[in-house]
Amino acid sequence: MEYDVVIIGAGLAGMTTGLLLTEKGYRVLILESKPFVGGRTSSWNEDGMQVESGFHRVIGYYKHYPKILKKAGIDLNKIVMWEEVMDFRSPRNGEVTTFGMAPVHGPLKLLHGMFGNTDTISYKDRLSLAPFFINGFKDYVKHPDQLDRISVKEYAQKYKVSNNAYHLVLIPLTAGVFFLPPERFSAYALFGLLAPTLTHFYKMRMGAFLGGMSDLVANPMAEAITSKGGEILTNQKATQLIYEDGAVRGVVTEEREYRATQTVLATEIGAAKKLIAQSSIKHECFKNLLELPAVPAVTIQFELNQPTMPYDRTTFGAGTSLASFTEQSRTTFTHVPGRLSCILAPAQKFIDMNSEDILNIVLEDAKKLGLQLEGHILDYRVVKHPDEFYSLEPGHDWMRPEQDTPIKGFTLAGDYTKTSNFATMESAVESGEIAAKIVDEELTKP
Ligand SMILES: Cc1cc2nc3c(=O)[nH]c(=O)nc-3n(C[C@H](O)[C@H](O)[C@H](O)COP(=O)(O)OP(=O)(O)OC[C@H]3O[C@@H](n4cnc5c(N)ncnc54)[C@H](O)[C@@H]3O)c2cc1C
Numbered sequence: 001m002e003y004d005v006v007i008i009g010a011g012l013a014g015m016t017t018g019l020l021l022t023e024k025g026y027r028v029l030i031l032e033s034k035p036f037v038g039g040r041t042s043s044w045n046e047d048g049m050q051v052e053s054g055f056h057r058v059i060g061y062y063k064h065y066p067k068i069l070k071k072a073g074i075d076l077n078k079i080v081m082w083e084e085v086m087d088f089r090s091p092r093n094g095e096v097t098t099f100g101m102a103p104v105h106g107p108l109k110l111l112h113g114m115f116g117n118t119d120t121i122s123y124k125d126r127l128s129l130a131p132f133f134i135n136g137f138k139d140y141v142k143h144p145d146q147l148d149r150i151s152v153k154e155y156a157q158k159y160k161v162s163n164n165a166y167h168l169v170l171i172p173l174t175a176g177v178f179f180l181p182p183e184r185f186s187a188y189a190l191f192g193l194l195a196p197t198l199t200h201f202y203k204m205r206m207g208a209f210l211g212g213m214s215d216l217v218a219n220p221m222a223e224a225i226t227s228k229g230g231e232i233l234t235n236q237k238a239t240q241l242i243y244e245d246g247a248v249r250g251v252v253t254e255e256r257e258y259r260a261t262q263t264v265l266a267t268e269i270g271a272a273k274k275l276i277a278q279s280s281i282k283h284e285c286f287k288n289l290l291e292l293p294a295v296p297a298v299t300i301q302f303e304l305n306q307p308t309m310p311y312d313r314t315t316f317g318a319g320t321s322l323a324s325f326t327e328q329s330r331t332t333f334t335h336v337p338g339r340l341s342c343i344l345a346p347a348q349k350f351i352d353m354n355s356e357d358i359l360n361i362v363l364e365d366a367k368k369l370g371l372q373l374e375g376h377i378l379d380y381r382v383v384k385h386p387d388e389f390y391s392l393e394p395g396h397d398w399m400r401p402e403q404d405t406p407i408k409g410f411t412l413a414g415d416y417t418k419t420s421n422f423a424t425m426e427s428a429v430e431s432g433e434i435a436a437k438i439v440d441e442e443l444t445k446p
Contacts, residue, residue: 003029005439006251006260008238008275011039012425013413014266015221016068016432017439022230023071024440029258030230031251033237038218039268040388041425050212050333051381054299055326055341056425057083057314058207061200064421064429069217072224079216080207081331087315088172091368096315097121097168121168128162129169135159137198140191148188148397155187172316175345176324178392178423179297189392193422206314208331241265241279247408248281262439266413266432270294270387285406288399292416294387297343298350300362303378304329304338308371320365321345338376355382389423390416397422403434409442411435 005021007014010032018030036042043052058065058080066076088097136155139147147155152174156166166182174185177193197204209216222232240252241263250259265272269292276286309315309327316324323345333339342362344350350358359380366373390400400418403411413435414428421427 003027003260004443005262005264006258007264007266008251009266010037010232012041012428013432015225016429017264017266017413017435018225018230019071019221020436021439022225022228026443028230030232031236031238031253032234035234036214037222037232038214041213042218043212043214046381049303049379049381051301051383052213053383054297054343056209056213060203060205061196062426064433065426068429072221074217074220079210081210082205082207083313084205087313088168088318089315089369090318091320121164125162125165128160129165132156132159132161136187136191137195140195144188148186149394150187151394152182152185152187152190168318172318176316179323179343179345179347180392181346184393186392186394186397188397189422208312210331238275241275243280248410262409262442264411264413264435264439268388268414269390269416272414281407283407289401292396292399293391295389295391296347296351296387297385297389298347299383300342300344300358300380302340302380303336304340304376305378306376307338308340308373317369320369321361322365322369351384351386358382403431404438411438
């Protein structure tokens with residue numbers, strides 16, 4: 001059977017594209033290499049322990065993500081617990097500084113964060129951040145290209161951010177949000193990530209999932225697609241694009257070939273680069289994508305015999321390998337007495353390290369942050385993502401490819417493709433919406 005559309009990859013981008021196109025009545029097939037759908041937003045049982053790709057937060061200003069969930073019959077407010085504050089823990093005796101982030105949903109907590117915590121971060125340190133942020137937001141709008149050529153560290157030096165503010169706020173922020181230190185983090189990407197918090201300040205807060213992401217989102221999305229007539233096949237790794245007479249006409253997997261009028265490549269960046277590089281399409285439009293570096297992410301997840309923190313709350317571990325972490329035993333994984341999920345930085349340091357060595361480093365750093373893990377660990381897993389993020393280092397954002405390609409029958413989707421967002425669930429969904437629109441236009445052309 002020939003399909004209207006074959007989509008490679010059942011992550012958020014691929015499933016968004018698939019859902020929107022099945023709704024339009026097209027014959028859609030999604031091929032996924034793993035045994036389950038969801039990609040980087042999935043959860044699974046790994047040798048007896050429930051794990052996830054890494055802990056995720058929905059940001060209150062997201063609009064594409066809630067919209068696609070609604071289409072799949074999922075009410076975002078019912079699957080997340082909203083947080084109005086976040087903590088920064090310092091390796092100096094595990095001091096905790098709490099910052100409010102929700103002017104409308106938690107105004108008192110915001111004011112307390114702004115005017116309290118003076119022992120850890122003085123007013124002078126806070127004031128030193130003002131020119132950095134004010135000019136950063138201005139440059140983000142007026143000089144995006146220039147801003148993308150400079151790192152957060154260089155920008156902080158330019159605006160004389162104090163040493164304390166740099167270590168307590170900027171290092172945890174860049175490492176915690178995208179696993180990169182300030183010297184490797186594009187100032188454009190940082191202000192781009194933060195800009196919607198200004199324009200949509202009234203929506204600001206963060207949502208922690210109330211269960212595994214596969215149960216809450218990925219599987220219900222897949223069911224919505226199949227209930228509308230779409231097909232999803234797991235354990236189907238695409239190995240080749242079928243490229244004939246200047247057009248992509250489907251996909252070859254390890255088992256067989258699937259022909260379609262339109263093909264959407266919706267894998268993560270590493271796999272997309274591999275598939276394009278080994279295909280016979282040789283077109284200069286892919287030059288930037290092939291040169292856009294992919295970077296890893298590494299997480300460690302613990303089951304514990306008691307909670308490590310009094311709240312399930314997003315926390316940044318200033319200057320340690322625990323870039324960001326959260327207790328999850330009251331939200332995402334309630335079946336165990338204690339559950340801690342940590343995102344590690346720099347990811348490059350950990351990607352080839354064995355789990356035991358990673359554990360030892362994390363235990364040392366956890367101690368510095370005042371987290372009592374030793375003697376309480378029931379089980380732990382390290383989850384690695386080798387080449388799944390495009391690099392947010394300076395000078396790379398312009399290399400993100402558009403979803404539309406000049407190759408007939410061939411569209412891209414994925415969080416690395418050009419959207420108004422940066423490597424998040426929101427950008428994955430936005431890319432899927434754009435891809436679906438392109439494919440629909442192609443299929444309805446006379
Ligand atoms: C640790 C971690 C923490 C994160 N935290 C947040 C957060 O707090 N908030 C946020 O918004 N985002 C967060 N993200 C980012 C978010 O998960 C991703 O941006 C988003 O899920 C990407 O979706 P995608 O569909 O573009 O890619 P993916 O989810 O990677 O989907 C690609 C799919 O393609 C499949 N595939 C690959 N190769 C093939 C092949 N050859 N054939 C068939 N299938 C193939 C893969 O198995 C995968 O299922 C986080 C990610 C990680 C890893």
